[in-house]
Amino acid sequence: MKIFKGLVLAIVLAALGAGPVQAGSEAPAGYYADQKVVYHNDGGPDGPAYVRRLLGNLRNHVEAVGRTHVEIRVVSHGDGVALFQAAATDKDLAGRIDALKAMGVRFLVCANTLRERRIDRGTLYGVTEDDVVPSGVAELARLQGMGFSYIHP
Numbered sequence: 001m002k003i004f005k006g007l008v009l010a011i012v013l014a015a016l017g018a019g020p021v022q023a024g025s026e027a028p029a030g031y032y033a034d035q036k037v038v039y040h041n042d043g044g045p046d047g048p049a050y051v052r053r054l055l056g057n058l059r060n061h062v063e064a065v066g067r068t069h070v071e072i073r074v075v076s077h078g079d080g081v082a083l084f085q086a087a088a089t090d091k092d093l094a095g096r097i098d099a100l101k102a103m104g105v106r107f108l109v110c111a112n113t114l115r116e117r118r119i120d121r122g123t124l125y126g127v128t129e130d131d132v133v134p135s136g137v138a139e140l141a142r143l144q145g146m147g148f149s150y151i152h153p
Contacts, residue, residue: 027064035070037061038143040152043079050153051083055096057153062103070104073143077110077136081117084109087125094125101126110136 039058044050054074062070076083084107087093097107111132114121121127133139144150 027066032065032069035065036143036146036148037070037072038140038148038150039072039074040140040150041074041076041080041083042152043082044153047079047082051086051093054083054153055100057151058100058105059096059103062100062105067104071148072105073148074105074107075110075133075136075139075143076107077113080136081109081113081119081124084124084127085119088123097126107131108133108136108139110134110139112136 039054041054044054058072058074061072083093083097087097101107107127109121109124109127109132111134113119113136114132121129121132140150
């Protein structure tokens, strides 16, 4: 019965011109409305695996919607700041961050975390003074108030 329902749904979507999108491709014009999204990076429970998922999700999101149709900000606080500490010595990770920035993704870092953990911003890969926000959690709320959808992968 489940297979039949799935088949019926696929036929209806195909008839409406809303079929599946192939991986790695931009969606058909008009499929997604323009989006404003904030990703919450707190390091996740599984560290490096979380970072891989986060960066993959960001890339896939931009590729699906299209760079000119999505505004993405990543707010990092707490253990999420480790992403930029690791990238300072990991060229592959640094390259992935750079590629996402080139796609228009903006990374923001919590000043409270830096102060409380005694982390010098200069030791973080690619983090400028303009990338530091007073409070990560307050920034998440501020962006949601500005119409950004919240995602925590």
